[in-house]
Amino acid sequence: MKILTVVLALGLLTLTAGCQTPGRDLSLQKERDSLRLEKSRLQGEVQNLRQQNTQLREQLKVLSGIEKDAKLDDIYDLKGVTISKYTNLYDKDKDGRSEMLIVYLQPMDRSGDVVKAAGAVEVELWDLSKDPEDAMLGKWQVKPAELKKLWYDSIFTVNYRLTFDMPGKIAEFTEPLTVKVTFTDYITGKVFREQKTIEP
CATH class of the missing domain: 2.60.40.1940 (Immunoglobulin-like)
Structure with a gap:
């Protein structure tokens, strides 16, 4: 009787785990998709910052070439x-x-x-x-x-x-x-x- 109870319990746990797996997979998939979107957004921001940095360097180069005694x-x-x-x-x-x-x-x-x-x-x-x-x-x-x-x-x-x-x-x-x-x-x-x- 005890063995039968254990077998039934294990079967129930297996069934429960099997029922939860698709839900966990869906949750993990959503999390992966969210991380991909966040990664893409951050990569875009990095690219924009690099472009701004390049532009600022070019501006600094031009401004440094202006004579110091130049008036507004x-x-x-x-x-x-x-x-x-x-x-x-x-x-x-x-x-x-x-x-x-x-x-x-x-x-x-x-x-x-x-x-x-x-x-x-x-x-x-x-x-x-x-x-x-x-x-x-x-x-x-x-x-x-x-x-x-x-x-x-x-x-x-x-x-x-x-x-x-x-x-x-x-x-x-x-x-x-x-x-x-x-x-x-x-x-x-x-x-x-x-x-x-x-x-x-």
């Missing part, structure tokens, strides 16, 4: 900003009212070429015929992250194209207004100011 102005020479003649108020829905101010801004280098300079912009719209406390009609800020998306390149011109919805202070655009722009260059820290009169 010899490399980067933003000299001012210009407000394009196309800057004005526009009637965007053709209802006879000017609801949008569009400012075309051109950062210029020493040679008079337009450059896509990184920076922040502050725009103000003024009616200088009014009393000082009522003269400012609107004020807007454009951060560097937003500014870089506003670069406008056409066959006629290149510039930043800044659009602003107008406040309800202008019932009719019948007299000249003044657009004032402050551009802060994020490379040199220089601040450039420009203004332009716009007419109906």
Whole structure:
């Protein structure tokens, strides 16, 4: 009887082990697949790091070849900003009212070429015929992250194209207004100011 009990127990254990084997195999297979994916990801990261390292070495080699007395102005020479003649108020829905101010801004280098300079912009719209406390009609800020998306390149011109919805202070655009722009260059820290009169 005791021998029979042992035999039955061994048989049950064997049967149980046999039932669990496929599950363990599946678990091991999933683990192997996961490890393969992780290995592939790490290999990709290593490759990217090697490429970045190579690029940094090349940059270091170039920078080390630049003369030590070279000045930033010899490399980067933003000299001012210009407000394009196309800057004005526009009637965007053709209802006879000017609801949008569009400012075309051109950062210029020493040679008079337009450059896509990184920076922040502050725009103000003024009616200088009014009393000082009522003269400012609107004020807007454009951060560097937003500014870089506003670069406008056409066959006629290149510039930043800044659009602003107008406040309800202008019932009719019948007299000249003044657009004032402050551009802060994020490379040199220089601040450039420009203004332009716009007419109906």
